[in-house]
Structure formats: C-alpha cells, structure tokens
Amino acid sequence: MTTANTATKPLAVDIAIVGGAMAGATLALGLAKLSATLSPATLSRPLRIALIEAHVSNNNHPGFDARSIAIAHGSIFELNRLGIWLKLQHLGTAIENIHVSDRGHFGMTELNAKPLGLDALGQVVELAQVGKVLFEQLAKSSVEVFCPAKVTDLQAQQDGHLLSLDNGTQLHCQLLVAADGANSVVRQHLGQPTEQIDFNQTAIVANVSTDQPHQHWAYERFTQTGPLALLPMRSASTSSAANATKSSSASVQSRFSVVWALPPAQAEQLKHADKAEFLAALQQAFGHRVGNFVDVGQRVSYPLTLSYMPRPIYHRCIFIGNAAQTLHPIAGQGFNLGLRDVVGLLNVLEQAFSTYQLANTSTKVDVGSSAIVHQYLAARQADRDNTLRNIEFLVRGFSNQYWPMVAGRNLGLRLLSWLPPLKRPVAQTAMGWR
C-alpha cells in the first residue's frame, strides 16, 4: 500500500475512488475484475484504479466497525458474481426466517426461505471482519491503494479531477467516485446539495447472547420508541476461516446483533446503563421469543438521519453508497442499495467498453465522459427513489401511535400471514431482488 509520495507531478489514474469502506472497496475490486476480463483489443492497458481511504482497518475504523449488517440474497448473488463472496462466505450467518411483529398489538408475520426454494433470505456479517478480508483482496489486486490517506482538496478540471492527499500525493483522474460516506468531503468540495430528514432517533448497536439458540431466525419488532432488530450471529469462536470448516451445529449459536432505535435521550441513558439494566430493558421491549438475554457486549450509538442527493452526479464525478444516500437501518437496506450503485456503475462501464469494441473505432473510452455519468444516473434513479420512499414510509408508519395507523399496519402484517402469496413480493424486496 502506498502511504507517501514525494513526486511533484500528479499521478495519472483512470478512476479514483475516495473512501474504501463497504461501497468503495467492493467497487475497487469489481473494477479490477472488469479490467482483467476486457480483451487487449478493448483496453490497450489495464485500467488504473486508485482507492483512497483515511483509516486503516482497526477497531476505530468508521466504515468497518462493530456493526453487523444483513446482506440480502440478491446482494450475495452480486457479490458472488464479483468474486467477492467466495472470500467472505466463511464469515456469514444465514438468515433462514424473519419474524416481524408490532409490540403490544396483534400484527405479526414471518418470511421464510424454504417456501421460496432458498437456503437463506440473506447473510449476517460483522463489518470489522469483512474490512480485513476486503483489504487483503485489494492488496493482491491491481488497485493502487492509498491508506491511510485523506483527500483534503480537489479541483474539477475539464478532463478530470485533481486530488490532493494529506500525505502530499496528488492524483489526476478521469472519473472521480465519491464513496466517502454520509459527510462526504467530495460532496462538500463540489457544493452539491442533499436533502435531509432527522428522525429524532438514535440506534444502539450491540451484540447480545441468549439462553436459547437463534436457529437462524432474524427478528424485526416495531416498538413505541422505534424499531428493534435482532440479527443471528455466529458464536465468536466460529467466525474465523479456520473454524468455518467445522460443523456449524457443533457449537450452539445464541448470539444476536441488536439494532435498537430509540429517542436520543433514552439511547444515551441505555448506552451507559449497567449490563443488568440494559438487558432488562431489552427483554421488556422485545419479550421472550428468543428466551432470556444473558449478556451484552460493547454498546455503540448512531444518530439516525436520512440524507439523499437528488442527483448523485457532477462533472466527471459519481456518488455511491452512503455518500449518495444514507438510510435509516430499519429495513437493513443501506449497503444493499450501495452495492446496487456499485453494480450499476460496473454495468455502465462494461457496456461502454463492449460498445467501443463493436464500433471498432480508434477513439478510446473516456470513463469520465458526460455520457457515462448520465447513463449511471438514469440506471440508478428509479431504484434509489423507490427504496427511499419505502423506508420513509416504514419509519413513519411504524413509529406512529395514531390508532388508524396502528390498526392499518397490524392488519397489513396479519394479511401477510393469512395470504402467503402476498409475502412473495415483500420477501423479494427484503432480499434485494429487483
């Protein structure tokens, strides 16, 4: 990995990605794969790809932190196509069933993998572990990784962008991809607007253990204060590649990752409460469907806002993942949507290279051209808009205690249980099938 560069001339690359967490790192690996599969007739030399990430993979990494996330079935399919899931699969815990309920009301429903002919609806992974694997893969790839290095300045130019890093390096790229998260420095430098909704909620995230095995069930419970999700996890001892060969049933799996959205003051209080008080409050909010909560690890909190760039593009620049939209974790869609941004961009570039090959012209593909940037915008607009609308509806609908709203959502959950064919589209959305 490059950490310093004293050269005065900017290093010329085709694509520079700012931010190397889930979105940026998967895009970099996807681009390296795309470059390797294009024939010399299409690409006279491999694509030069630079990835700039401010933090090394450790416990303080903002993108690869203590969070566990659910990766939907559709996203696993895409990660497989990119050759990435093969390296991550030993870290995953299958979600075979999802139980959805509304605390204190009659509505509840289940989504199950088996009736859909699947082994799993998705997989749960711990981001800290994923980060290590992705960076091992990047180190073996053709991507030029600048880490730790921060982009501190950028200048938009007619033929690309000039990036200045805090280690003195300058890079010139034809296409700039901003994957630098919710507070995107690239977005601020380019003065691009976002729309924001503050839900006045904070999520507490922690790993808990129960006295009953999870049996690969995930839970989403809507409470008066906000949604509470439990994701099944591997026992800590089976989360390594070496242990992955052991039968998973050999150890009792009774760990969950909890994501609990609460009013900020209550979240702050529970974050610092002693273990017994936290576990009692969790038990009270969730009930006994998974037995008793017996232990809790480190608690981390995240303020919950939704931010959204109406047009995630600029001159020779594309915004992906949390830089383009940061979602409420209610439906576990943040990275799933970010990965669809990654795949959308890869598809547009692949299409541009194959069109070039068919046209048999001598004009090279300009990866930052206005045509490519606008094709990306068109390809992503409908999916982004729909996902955002659905999440805002879910957050507002399920936090509301106005009685017609309570009755409506409980009836909705009941209908899903009574009429299994209705579940298929809901399950398909949850699994990231378009």
Ligand SMILES: Cc1cc2nc3c(=O)[nH]c(=O)nc-3n(C[C@H](O)[C@H](O)[C@H](O)COP(=O)(O)OP(=O)(O)OC[C@H]3O[C@@H](n4cnc5c(N)ncnc54)[C@H](O)[C@@H]3O)c2cc1C
């Ligand atoms: C509590 C919680 C639960 C969630 N659960 C789920 C779930 O179940 N399923 C799901 O799909 N999603 C989930 N999400 C969302 C998911 O975690 C995020 O969407 C995803 O991790 C965002 O990745 P990203 O790469 O787009 O951005 P980020 O993770 O924000 O990464 C941005 C990166 O850019 C780097 N950076 C920033 N500025 C600079 C700079 N100037 N120079 C260089 N580097 C820079 C940062 O160091 C960072 O590594 C959850 C989120 C939360 C908060």
